[in-house]
Amino acid sequence: MKQALELQVNGEAVALMVEPRQTLADVLRDSLRLTGTHLGCEMGVCGACLVLLDGKPVHGCLTLAVQAQGCAVTTVEGLDASGEIADLQAEFHARNALQCGYCTPGMLMTAQALLKRGAVPDRAEIREALSGNFCRCTGYEAIVDAIAATAAKRGAA
Amino acid sequence: MTQRFAPDRPAHIGQPHLRRNALRHLAGRGAYVSDLALPRMVHAAFLRSPMAHGRITALDLDEARAAPGVIAVYSAADLNPMCQGWTGVLSHFAGMTSPAQSILADQEVLWVGHPVAMVIARTRAEAEDACEKILLDIDDLPAVAGFAPALDPDMPAAAEASASNLCFRAELKTEGAAAAFDGAALVVEGEWRFGRHTAVTLEPRAVVADYDPASGQLTVHHGTQTPFQFQDVYARQFGLPDNRVRVISPDVGGSFGMKLHLYHEEMATVAASLKLHRPVRFVADRLESFTSDIHARDHKVKARMALDGQGQVLAMEVLDRTLIGPYSTYPRTSVAEGNQVIRLMGAPYAMPDYHGVLEVLFQNKVQTSQYRAVGHPIAVQVTEALIDLAAEKLGLDPFEMRARNVVADDAYPCASATGYRFEKLSHQESLRRLRALMDYDGLRAEQAALREKGIHRGIGLATFVEITNPGAAFYGVGGARISAQDGAVVRLTPGGEAHCAISVTEQGQGTETIIAQIVADQLGLTPDQVKVVTGDTDATPSGGATWACRGAGIGGETALRAGRKLAEQLCRIAGAILQAAPESLALRGGAVVDAATGAERLALAELARIATYRPDTLPEGTDNSLSVAQHFAPQGYPFGFTNGVQAAWVEVDTETGLVKLLKHWVVEDCGRIINPLLVDEQIRGGVVQGLGAALYEECLYDDAGQLLNGSLADYLVPMAGEMPDILIGHVETPTEDTILGAKGVGEAGTAAAGAAVMNAVNDALRPFGARLCQTPMTPARILAALGIGPTERDETWN
Ligand code: FES
Ligand code: FES
Numbered sequence: 001m002k003q004a005l006e007l008q009v010n011g012e013a014v015a016l017m018v019e020p021r022q023t024l025a026d027v028l029r030d031s032l033r034l035t036g037t038h039l040g041c042e043m044g045v046c047g048a049c050l051v052l053l054d055g056k057p058v059h060g061c062l063t064l065a066v067q068a069q070g071c072a073v074t075t076v077e078g079l080d081a082s083g084e085i086a087d088l089q090a091e092f093h094a095r096n097a098l099q100c101g102y103c104t105p106g107m108l109m110t111a112q113a114l115l116k117r118g119a120v121p122d123r124a125e126i127r128e129a130l131s132g133n134f135c136r137c138t139g140y141e142a143i144v145d146a147i148a149a150t151a152a153k154r155g156a157a
Numbered sequence: 158m159t160q161r162f163a164p165d166r167p168a169h170i171g172q173p174h175l176r177r178n179a180l181r182h183l184a185g186r187g188a189y190v191s192d193l194a195l196p197r198m199v200h201a202a203f204l205r206s207p208m209a210h211g212r213i214t215a216l217d218l219d220e221a222r223a224a225p226g227v228i229a230v231y232s233a234a235d236l237n238p239m240c241q242g243w244t245g246v247l248s249h250f251a252g253m254t255s256p257a258q259s260i261l262a263d264q265e266v267l268w269v270g271h272p273v274a275m276v277i278a279r280t281r282a283e284a285e286d287a288c289e290k291i292l293l294d295i296d297d298l299p300a301v302a303g304f305a306p307a308l309d310p311d312m313p314a315a316a317e318a319s320a321s322n323l324c325f326r327a328e329l330k331t332e333g334a335a336a337a338f339d340g341a342a343l344v345v346e347g348e349w350r351f352g353r354h355t356a357v358t359l360e361p362r363a364v365v366a367d368y369d370p371a372s373g374q375l376t377v378h379h380g381t382q383t384p385f386q387f388q389d390v391y392a393r394q395f396g397l398p399d400n401r402v403r404v405i406s407p408d409v410g411g412s413f414g415m416k417l418h419l420y421h422e423e424m425a426t427v428a429a430s431l432k433l434h435r436p437v438r439f440v441a442d443r444l445e446s447f448t449s450d451i452h453a454r455d456h457k458v459k460a461r462m463a464l465d466g467q468g469q470v471l472a473m474e475v476l477d478r479t480l481i482g483p484y485s486t487y488p489r490t491s492v493a494e495g496n497q498v499i500r501l502m503g504a505p506y507a508m509p510d511y512h513g514v515l516e517v518l519f520q521n522k523v524q525t526s527q528y529r530a531v532g533h534p535i536a537v538q539v540t541e542a543l544i545d546l547a548a549e550k551l552g553l554d555p556f557e558m559r560a561r562n563v564v565a566d567d568a569y570p571c572a573s574a575t576g577y578r579f580e581k582l583s584h585q586e587s588l589r590r591l592r593a594l595m596d597y598d599g600l601r602a603e604q605a606a607l608r609e610k611g612i613h614r615g616i617g618l619a620t621f622v623e624i625t626n627p628g629a630a631f632y633g634v635g636g637a638r639i640s641a642q643d644g645a646v647v648r649l650t651p652g653g654e655a656h657c658a659i660s661v662t663e664q665g666q667g668t669e670t671i672i673a674q675i676v677a678d679q680l681g682l683t684p685d686q687v688k689v690v691t692g693d694t695d696a697t698p699s700g701g702a703t704w705a706c707r708g709a710g711i712g713g714e715t716a717l718r719a720g721r722k723l724a725e726q727l728c729r730i731a732g733a734i735l736q737a738a739p740e741s742l743a744l745r746g747g748a749v750v751d752a753a754t755g756a757e758r759l760a761l762a763e764l765a766r767i768a769t770y771r772p773d774t775l776p777e778g779t780d781n782s783l784s785v786a787q788h789f790a791p792q793g794y795p796f797g798f799t800n801g802v803q804a805a806w807v808e809v810d811t812e813t814g815l816v817k818l819l820k821h822w823v824v825e826d827c828g829r830i831i832n833p834l835l836v837d838e839q840i841r842g843g844v845v846q847g848l849g850a851a852l853y854e855e856c857l858y859d860d861a862g863q864l865l866n867g868s869l870a871d872y873l874v875p876m877a878g879e880m881p882d883i884l885i886g887h888v889e890t891p892t893e894d895t896i897l898g899a900k901g902v903g904e905a906g907t908a909a910a911g912a913a914v915m916n917a918v919n920d921a922l923r924p925f926g927a928r929l930c931q932t933p934m935t936p937a938r939i940l941a942a943l944g945i946g947p948t949e950r951d952e953t954w955n
Contacts, residue, residue, distance in 0.1 A: 021282070035192035036185020038410070040359045041443050041869040048359055076185030089183040093175055096838050099665030101182025102189065102359040102410030130877035134869070136359050136411045137665055139841025139906075140877040 007068045009034070010078030018065045025049040025060030028075060036076040036105045040134065047133035048102060050109035051075050057113045076105035085112055087153060091146035099137035106133050111147045120155040123148055169674040170897075173834035174684050176670045178663070187408045190363035190380040191440045198365065198436040199228050201426055202284035204274040204291045205448065206266035209300035209521035209862025210315065210483075213264055213273065217292035221276055224290050226283030229433060231275045233263035236428045240394045243419060245485035247635030250492050253325035253517070255485035256318035260424045266295060267316055267483035268521050269863055270448025275425050277437060300521045302862035304457055305955045307480055307518040315483040315519040324485055325492045325517040329499060331574050334512035337472035341463035345546040350931040350954050351535050353455040353480075354854035356528050357874055360410020361441040362450060364423045366430035375402045377427060380409045382662055383417045383702045386488070388694045389638050390419055391427055406692035409664045413529040413846070415450050419487045422449060447867035452856055453528035455480045456498065456535050457954075462543040463510075468551045470562050472510035472574070473503045475539070479517050482524030488637045491525050492517045497532030497624065500575040503540050504622035505584050505800065506562040511574035521862045529846055530907035533623060538912040538932070541619040545916050549923075555618050555916070556597060559802075560588055563620060577622075580793075582800040583826045583888045584620055590886045591618075591802050591824045600806060608924070614819070617805040617917030621909040625827075625901025626710035626797030626892075642790035643712050644698025645719040647676055649727060649783040651769040653747070653762025655680055655687040657719070660700025661712030662692045666903065667835035671709055672716045674831060675897065679720025680727075681744030682761075698786060707901065709831055710797050711789065714895040719787035726785055730768055731759050733779040793894040801825035801888075801905055803844070805913035806881075809921040811943060814936030816852060816918055818881040821910065826888040828900035833887070836902050841883045843906020849875040851911035855933050857953070 002017040009032060018027055023042075028034045028051065040048035042061045049060035052074040079085045088111055091097070098104045107130070114121055114129040121129065126147045127140070135143065181187055218230045242257035262273045274291055278284035301307050301315040307322045314322050338344060365378040375397055379387055384404040392399035409416065422439050430437040441449065456479045463471040477498045481491035492515075499513035548558035563584035564571060572578045591597075597616070604614050632639040645659040657676045663669050669691060673684040680687070690696050700715070701707060724744050731749040732739035735758055743752040749759040765783060767774060772781040791797070806820040823840050830836050853873035857865040866872045891898025911932060918939070919928050927942040931954065940946035 019282075029192070030194070033194070034185075035189075036187070038189075038360065039191070040361075043443070043868060043870060045869045046359065080184040089180075092183055093179055096176060096179065096667070096834050098179055098182055099667075099838065099842060100358075100360070100409060100411045101179065101187045101665060104182045104187075105185050108183070127877045127880070134359060134874055134876060136357060136413070136846070136874070137842050138838060139845045139883055140880050141841055141882055142838060144877065 003066055005065055005069055007070060008072040010074055010081065020064070020066055022065045023061055024051065024063040024065045024068050024073070027065040028060060034075045034077050038102055038105060040102070045132065047106040047110060050106040052109065057109050076108055079108065079112065088112060088115070088146070088150045091149045095142040095146045097138060097142035097146040103133060103135040107135065107143055114147065115151055115154060120151045169677050169684050170831050172674065172832065174670055174674050174832055176667050177685065178669055189360055189408045189410050190365060190378045191360055193365050193378055195365060195367060195436040198438055199277050199279060199433065200281040200284050201429060201437055201439040202276050202281060202288050203272040203422060204276070204288045204293060206262060206269060206271040206273055206295065208266060208295050208297060209269050209302060210298040211266050211295035212298060213262065213266060213293065214296050215292060215294035216274065218274060220290040221287040224283070224287035226279040227276060227287045228279070229277045229429065230287065231261070231429065233259065233261040236260045236275065236425055237263055239428045239431065240424060243394060243487040245487040245490045247490050247632065247637055249635035250325055250490060250496065253485065253490070253492055254319065255324060256316045256483070258484050258487065260421055260428060265317055268523055270523060272421050272425065275429065277429055277433065300862040301519065302521055302858055302860055303955050304478065304480060307520050315521045319519055322519045323516065324481060324519050325515070327496065327499065327515040329511060329513045329575055331510045334472050334474065334510040337510040338461070338463045338474065341471055342466040343464045343547060343550055344461055345543050345550060346461040347542060347546065347930055349458045349539055349542070351454045351456040352855035352932055352953065353452045353525070354850050355447065355450055355452045355856055356413045356415035358411030358413065358415060361443065361446045362416060362420065363440040364426050365436055365438045366427040367436040368430040368434060370434050373401050375427065375431070377402070377404045379404050379406055379423065381406050381416045382409070382412045382664060384662065384692055384694050385660060385699045385702060386417065386639060390488070394424070395427065395431065403695045406662055412664045414527045414531065418451050418489065418526050420449060443869060444867045447856065447872065448523060448864055451486060451526040451528065452523050453494065453525055454535065454850070455525055458535060458539050460539050460543060462547060464547050468547060468553050468558055468561055470503065470506050470508045472508060475499055475502050475513040477513070477515050480520045481517055483519055483521055484524060486524050486526035488639060489527055489632060493527055494525070494532045498535045500577060501532060501536035501622060502575065504536070504573050504575070504577065505564065505620040507564045508574050513575065522858060529843065530904035533621065533904055533908035534847060534850060534911045537619055537621045537909045538915055541912040541916055545919065556588065556592060559618060559620055560585070563588065577798065578794060579798050580892060580894065581890050582622065582798060583890050584800055586888050587800060587802045587824045587826060590888060591804055591822060594824065594884060594886045595804050595822045612808065613811055613921045614806065614808045615917040615919065615921030617913040617915065617920055618802065619909040619912035619916060620802045621800065623799045623901070623905050623908050624796050625799055626707055626791055640699065640701035642788050643700030643715045644786065644788040645715045646698055646784055646786045647719040647723045649723065649761065649765050651765050653760065653765040655682055656690070657687055657716060658690040658697040659712060659716055660697050660702055661707070662703045664703065666839060667832060668703060668712065670835065671713060671831040675713050675716045676720040679717060679724050681746055681748070698788065709899040710895065710901050711791055713831060713899050714897045715787060715789040717897050718789055719785060722785040722787050726782060727761070727764060730775070730779060730781065731764055733776045734764065734767060735759060791894060797828070797892050797894065797900040799825070799827045799900045799902070799905065801909070803909040803913040805917040807914060807917040807921060809918055809939065811925065814939035816934065816939070818848065818879060818914065821881045821883045823883065823906065824886040824888065825902065825905050826890050827902040827905065828889065829891040829898035830887060830889060831899055837885050839902050840885055840906045843904065844883050844910040845875050845880055847907040847910025848880065848914060850932060851914045852933050
């Protein structure tokens, strides 16, 4: 039995019918075609599916779509469009902190959540914060560098 | 070599140009096959064998056919006759055998995960639900799972079609090998076990097959490195003309060799689309990836090294046994890894004699095949462990031991005892650079000081040789339809910009960026003015694409030659317009200039406008072509070898068995560096994959051939928190075989990272007399080596 679902996605009101077993990631990807949210493990360990639910990072693969009823969901497309991670994206680009790009949206979500905590994290803290984000292509180092550089610049601003 | 680059060409080659296509990914605008949704598209799921070896006694699809959302349910009887079987043997691997494969299991199941039936439904969830409604009965047959049963002569073969469990045997021997051991002052030896691991690309395998009977066109959107190879496979196996088969590989979420093999599921998806006349999608979930993507390694190596009294390596003797699956993979086979293992042994060293034996064995597990750095980690780990053992016995410093034995930088060209021909490598220079880069002497002092405090750190070194730029000798000579050449079409657009369609492909390495840099330099443009198109068999000339590190060396050379050809043609047209000799003209800064003075004569945009819209104004007989095509295949050396050396600095907690990676260094010589930013990232990514295999990653099976850890919660991969910073240095020895001089770099990191870290762990454990010989070096195995855990060689050894 499908169920009505109303939520905000990247600032837009969305209403649709979903099956109770559908995950938020599936609804974002398949129904709303926001394919920037990726699926790597579907069990909460790889971080490819991270989105912000009312500002907090959650795993789109573990969150049922119906759990997002009435919530505000932000995907990588939303973060990109709002310009709020433009500096982070620029640092990733400058250091080539991505290869295939499949982990990148999740990395950006984790990074943005970490940076929003305020204090400027050191490299060890950044590595620790990324402990739920798997990347098979890069050596992680450029990702850590990009986040550290953004943190330093935001901290100085 | 440098002067072969005409000085009039502004050098974007060698610059850290940023990847334009990375911006799409950063905006969440990647376009992967797993993102694709086509009109009328349906979804596939598979019922798979729950047993490693058995005979199907009942298969009832009726209830599944009636399940909600189901469009079709297929068994072997439905799909296998549509397609010719495929057999993963090549004629240059003399004597190798393998059973033929077909789409779905027919009577006999051969590994846990072997697809038995296919369900097509409106959604993947409905297809999975229907799979549960299929009735499948299997009678158990003896499962070959591990070395002991595979080598047991009384054990039946892993597949009934095989006569035995021996897939392939090869032997290499120099005349003096036995005598070298007889006369040796020192012989060191050991036995090593390399666990099975797998690629774990973050985007799983994905394919959407779309057959349109009206046009007779099959379009396959396929996340692969090698679209032309699959165009040929689909055309031939399904009996279609190849120009009616289009394979599109858009963004690919990681591949590392894993996505260039032929899989049952992809063939089934194509077959289903041919039957249903609509798009069919298959995307593996993570468990399916673990039970159907190729695995790699699974080797056991016995090796000895003979040395003289001065510590000069005289010879090695190697027996490499490797367990593959029930079949050899198609089209590259499952024996290429072992073949490279026995040939890469001792490769950095001036070692006159060698005796190597390879035995490739069948078993009832997922197939193994080429994955990043094919064979290298094994050969490097064994060689470098023996070098360290010898150094210890002789009281020599490991650096000194290597410096004494590497082939001297002025001794090239030369050949290895295993038959590889080396054009020019730089081991001595690489060792010198590494020593300075890591402050080796300072690190040794620090290690000694910390030992006093009960902190056990170790330094590990590993020199290596990497195989890149393979020519046709690699697969083509063995009858494989795997192209050793690549092709490009470069054109000037009517607006005066450049467009390059090329057969090499992009999986995030930066292929498109380096091609743009190279073409830009030939045409006097900036890389941003060159649009590069890859990954579509309808859009680019055909070619081998990106594997075995061919992207920069072979693809780059193709682009360079295509760019030069177009530059000459543009100068001819400009000469006709300007009434000047074409040789007196050159391209610079987006214009045709006077080659001698640099004075601008004609903007490229103006040239393009005239040739496109006013060809009538050109002198009669002028060829107004603004496009050229160029193909290139490597000639000269059969492979472009590269070299380097890595070092690891680790700390071992002797109470918990945990290894902390403190720092890692790589000095690498990949010939001409086209883009240092991209090269360094390739190396770092490769190192981390090598570290994963050395410390964490292992596909664990029980005796019955059941995979025990098929999820990312149970199969450990390297994560940011455990990985060290990786410092990189370069030596640049361009190959003289091409104008560009580039070789590959994709395998370098993976090739030796594990060897360096194993040597470092053993260095840390030296005071305890403990030595690790098995990867991954898990805490339990380290404790066992220290005599704290149960036994050193647990059941995974066999
Ligand atoms: S897909 Fe959600 S954490 Fe991996
Ligand atoms: S860039 Fe490929 S998984 Fe991170």
